[in-house]
Amino acid sequence: MLKVPEHQVAGRQAIDGKLGPLIDKSGHFYKPLQDDDERGTRELTFYHSFSSNTRIPHHIRRFFPVFHGTQLLKASDGSGLRPHLVLQDITSDHLNPSILDIKIGSRTWYLEASNDYIQNCFHRDKTTTTVSLGFRICGLQIYNESGFWKPGRKLVQNFTADDVRSVLRKFVSSNVGPEPDCCFADSVYGGCDGILERLLELKTWFEDQTMYHFRSCSVLLLFDKESFLRGKTPFAEVKLIDFAHVVDGNGVIDHNFLGGLCSFIKFVSQVLADSKGSTMEDKF
């Protein structure tokens, strides 16, 4: 009864006999633990630590997928039984969610990693927007009348600052052409329940917490136009995902994540402000 997630926009996919995550109909997301490196162990360690950590405020816990332990399952690559993390499937309540996966931070490597890993990340960080913007879009899908717009990995890797702005506009538009109308910007980014307010909540926590450093972790933005038009909530969500590279904060704030998050917040604010500006222009 397990199947390949329909709305996965980045990361390893369980297709063509490869190892990847699976989902069920009850809203669970099964992420295989890899045995070829420390990533699986790190992510499991993080979920154990985080779920039992009494210093996590309730409003911050909501940003993280619910963790239901681990389970032995037949792996998607046909290699037999393998332990999987059992997580909340964030997309399960949505029919056609638009999704942005944004890897936060101006560096994805960390001092505890191997030299090869550091060099690989260092190169990738310089050749994407990671160094220049403090974050990079890793994957996306945007739903519109004609279906999903889901640019390929290569295209996404080559995004410039202007491409990022354009994607943030398309994400809240009814069209994905060269002139997105940003008609949902106010409802999705703005307001006291909007994405911007959620990101600012996260920021406040990151200014203070010194427990975890989130390397290579993504902020996932989800917007369900269908739900919005039907008045169903929540129609927009902000989640954190991918904790395979979380390391101990050792009493220091995660300045790398925080800096990148602030930069991303500025991009979202600008799109929101511009959309208000253009609406005003339309009116007068």
Added chain:
Amino acid sequence: MLKVPEHQVAGRQAIDGKLGPLIDKSGHFYKPLQDDDERGTRELTFYHSFSSNTRIPHHIRRFFPVFHGTQLLKASDGSGLRPHLVLQDITSDHLNPSILDIKIGSRTWYLEASNDYIQNCFHRDKTTTTVSLGFRICGLQIYNESGFWKPGRKLVQNFTADDVRSVLRKFVSSNVGPEPDCCFADSVYGGCDGILERLLELKTWFEDQTMYHFRSCSVLLLFDKESFLRGKTPFAEVKLIDFAHVVDGNGVIDHNFLGGLCSFIKFVSQVLADSKGSTMEDKF
């Protein structure tokens, strides 16, 4: 009538026939423009741009040394006449200032720099607290009864997170031994005129400004015990210095500086909170 600055704690010094900054008795600081690289040009360009920039709020301009143009002067290395930046000498009003020079940011290199420069910075950043803490102390002097404590460059380069905490405590103590009393913490770091409040003002500006990226720039903290004990203000100051690596922000916030600044703010807050805690303990 020019002489070598008494209170310079980091950077190239005008001693042993080397090229370095000079000061006069009227409160001017003369910084030689170097002709062997782009640094001098960059710094001059920055000061020109900044001083004529009408979008800099008044309360932010106060963080920067006043710029009085350039002047041809006999260089300190005996190489003859050379153009110098004429700046405000930040220390001139103080007799025995305690000074911390903190280079802000988790990386000091920038994409526009040469490959050699990037590799050098990358190595230095990893082997100091720059990567781990998002800032590093470059130099310091702390005044106490027995004169100045001014650890050597090598010692400062090897500072750990705990050394940084210790320095921040000694900076506001009447003693610099193993158990600093933090007796000036409340007055210097705390309060509405304190260093913490100034740093938070800077932070707010950096969350918004997208004009300049301050690579390898330092926050300078100054505390004059003498002035404090005599009730003279200001007895504590926060300044930004060293703009030889400022690059265009291109519409993106300086997430590298902002992240490092937030980390430094957290360190100062913790020292302040701990000093209050210990005072409470002493009392009860």
